[in-house]
Amino acid sequence: MRKELISANQLFAMIILFEMGTALVVPIGLESGHAVWISILLALPGGVLLYLIYSYLYQQYPNMIISGYTQRILGRFLGWPLSLLYIPIFMYNGSRNLREAGDLLIASSYDQTPIFIINAMMITAVIYVLNKGLEVFSRTAEIYLLIILGMGLICCFVVIAAGLVEFENLFPIHAKDWRDALTSAYPSIWTFPYGELVCFTTILPHINKFRVAQRTGIAAIILSGLLLSFTHAIEISVLGTNIYARATFPLFTTITLVNLANFIQRLDALVILTLIIGVFFKMTIYCYAAMTVTADLFKVKDARKLAVPIGIVVLFSSFISAENYPIHLDEGKVFMKYILTYMCAAVPILLFIVHYIRKCLGLLR
């Protein structure tokens, strides 16, 4: 079978869409109050550093995904079960994104529709694109990046033009705010959304040149970090810390307030579209990661055959995992703190260190 290749632009688009996926719409890093936008910026260097580790590992094993080199570095007995852990984590995180999108849709407009139907519709699209393969998916990402950025520009413009932005809500930043910002940046914002890029360890082997992968990746992370910080700064400046912290979807509330000349109003659809597009890409990348890791570990020849089973598991776990949205958020905190941090950051760093030591000692075959 021919190896699927993706270009630098496509990687760039995928990383940005992945980062923007849900982080744009749901509140993140609540501990830091009105300084959330600063904590996003503070977490950015950490995110870039993590990506450097991922790309270093990719440089060492250009044809392998994370499960492959984990087994190489740690040995089969340790590496295989450790890589196995990635499958449920990727799937669960994908299902969380699906749940958030479904819940926003239900809360905002489809109040009578069961969540199963909404989520099933979305997962169908994911399964379809996974069946078509990574190349098709990455070309879609290129197109949708333009759409997302265009909608983002429109949203920002109308919010600013409507005179809703009040900078008093963002400043001043006192010493205590800096401390809060730092504690919410590490580890919580560091892992979500930056650490989630661990999925891209399964996509990087599809890029031919290491330099390209590294450079475009870092550029994309920095750009998405800046965009995220900007968006959340606008959300807080419009809503104030209190409503921002209580809103289930602050971006949505922000946009509903827009009323430009009694003519441009009710732009909620833009936010919902942004979320659906973002979640589609994020979820597909998660499913793709889960799919390739499974195929690699269990020696499945054609990974695409796994699209349907993985899609269905993600669909069901999306609404079985929590009976309502607050519980879902609660689970998210625990998941992020005790699992995601280790799998996104600790394991790759461990791999990096072990690999480095073994390389220095000349123990690698």
Place this chain on the structure above:
Amino acid sequence: MKVKWIIQPPIYMVMLLLLTSCWNSRELNDMAIVTGIGIDKAPNSDEYRVTFQIVNPSATATSVGASTGQPPITVYTTTDRTLFGALRKTSRKAARQLFFAHTQLLIIGESMAKSGINGLFDVFERSHELRLNSVVIVSRETDAASVLKILLPIESIPAMAVVKKNKNTAKLWGENRAISVFELINTITGEGEPVISGVQIYGDLDKGSKKSHLEQSQVEAVISLSGLAVFKEGKLKGWLDGPEARGTMWVQNKLEQTSINIDSEKEQDSIAVIINHSKTKVKVNLREGVPVFHIYIKEEGSINEIKDFVDISQRKELYKLEKEIALKTKGEVVKSLQVAQSMECDIFNFGNELKRTDPKAWKTVKKNWVSLFAKGELDVHVEAYIRSTGMRSKPYQQNEE
């Protein structure tokens, strides 16, 4: 291959059905569009008496056709302990499901305002239909239901007319302003106290709710904006009128335009100046534990009317007038501040300002902020500039001397 042919068509059929997204469909002719909501306190109980003003579609259609003779709106009143309960209970009276996405106005009856408004707004935040930018108004010396019942000329839907009146006067006269549910929630959760515009009915209420009164040039009942309701801990504490209300807008930096009359040498209030640009900066700090409110106002205006002779072609005279404007402004601002201090209501968000700029100092005064606010010192600076004198320089009345 054969399996594919069996499986695919049913899948496509189901997808076709689902992708129409008709699961939630609500057709236009199943909806009753609510434009205004009025909340009163039900007499002798804790229940809300909620009034909905609903558009009567056949009567408001602008196209030429058979006039039905019905009024453009109709009103339903329901009592319940919660707002949402009341709006669902209204289904017993209304033939269509109430639809709230176009609700522009929320009127709070005076009785309700007196017994507390802080609990009213949760449904506006939580619901996806109700909008956070609906305008909130308090009905003065009457209940919210009667305000919603009155039919008004020019704007066929009264709730929209009231909202427009509020925005209009906020823009031109500056004693009121349109405060939205969103701002109100932000004020309630902050350290300050809210002020809300009031409306009053002048005229005959019973005649005003009949369509026939619109057939004369002077209608029987008029709804007019009237003063600012001041709340303390969610309860109506008093009303600000005239200069006090305008001073409040000035301090809050919400004044868009206004007209003030200043004295000439001979006559009182004989020169009308329109203020078309005004900016207020507020600083709050503590001096030996007592807050000091520094207020800096910069305003620009033009002279629009002079009743007797003032030689405004002379620089000296204009400076005098500018000083006069500044003095007058300062007078109104100080008056509003003093009234608020006597009510012990921090309606200017001074507490929030201190909390924002100096959280450490705020912690020391947080507990007795209300009494400290009342004791706070005032430091008001006004700079006024006249930018234009209109189409003439000297007035036509000549100096007799």
